Amino acid sequence: MLNDVVIVGAGPVGATLALALAGGDHDVVSLDARAPDTLARGDRSLALSHGARLIFDRLGVWSEVASAPGAVTAITAIDVSQRGGFGAARLDAHEQGVPALGYVVSYRALQAALDAGLKRARMPVHHGVTVTRVDATPAYARIRGECQGAPCEWTSRLAAVADGGGDVVAASTRHRHDYRQVALIAKLWRDEPHRGVAYERFTPEGPMALLPEGDHYGLVWTTTPAQGAVLAAMPEKEFLAALAARFGARADGFLKSEDRRTFPLSLEFAGTVADARTVLVGNAAQALHPVAGQGFNLGVRDAYELAQALLATPRDRLGTADSLSEYARRRLADRWAGIALTHGLLGVFGSDAALLRWPRGLALTLLDALPPLKRIFTDAMLYGLR
């Protein structure tokens, strides 16, 4: 049987794509290696922009995510500063006329709401299918995998790959930049409530962030792999003291940490997101450093924009090189802006060069002092760069 669209991976991005295609005329099937009602990995917090929230609103899943206890925390202000230099900026939701600058959302709760949305919309998802390879012919895509230990296969006019890695696509080339850094993440409690304020602090060793999350903060501390291992194993008291030394006067009163762990940081992106009969979305298309919180939002926009393009494409043109190259062309600016913003922030703010400290301070001071500049920066955080 020839399906119109097969979506490989029904994680947050693949499921968003499938849900955005519900109600259209195309016959869409999703495949995922995970078992029904489970997660591909442990829970984690996703940084969601206001623009991405609007997409989930439109798809009818936001109210369900927001009603799950502790699943969503609104970010009402962001305090940006640098260690060892002057200048700071504060971005405020109220000033920008929006209810929140962004949200910290539980991956588990979002996935559960998307899974439930797909069930309601009667969009078929085959769980327990591990796709091993996606090949393209001029007429169709061939998707091969393993279903409960036995080989299985699908053919479709288009294969949309949202597996978080993209390696299953035979023809895809992938670029990788290793930052030679790790992110140490932990739950963190302070002696006062967070009131929705997030902190982004640029230090010579790398950026750090405190994101409000339920009754605590989510800490992201980027550092060298050696230092990350030391910090992860440090006795609690020493760890909190090291943290206080890094944050200085911008944030203090750290009481306790839980679940300290590290993961390596890299930038990975596919050279081409759309080729004949295949398209890559979400982390399969680009996996960014978490410094600017842009990665997941870029993936949600990939999914939503691709769905709009496919809904407007007649069945017999689905997956053709010209219809896909039009989609890829339209996503180009947003995609490269996200990659460049993240990489650029790391180049300018993640650098140890003392010479860069005063221009960085100046940039932060200007950002704080000039409303139009602040607006441009905040709009980029809220809706992405266009």
Ligand SMILES: Cc1cc2nc3c(=O)[nH]c(=O)nc-3n(C[C@H](O)[C@H](O)[C@H](O)COP(=O)(O)OP(=O)(O)OC[C@H]3O[C@@H](n4cnc5c(N)ncnc54)[C@H](O)[C@@H]3O)c2cc1C
């Ligand atoms: C360690 C780590 C920490 C992160 N922390 C943060 C954070 O704090 N904040 C933030 O905003 N972002 C974070 N991210 C990024 C965030 O997790 C991604 O942006 C987001 O998960 C991308 O969604 P996705 O649907 O593209 O991929 P995924 O979430 O990876 O989902 C992929 C789906 O495809 C399925 N799948 C995978 N392979 C196959 C296969 N071969 N066959 C069939 N199905 C398959 C999986 O079961 C899964 O359901 C982190 C990423 C990593 C790796």
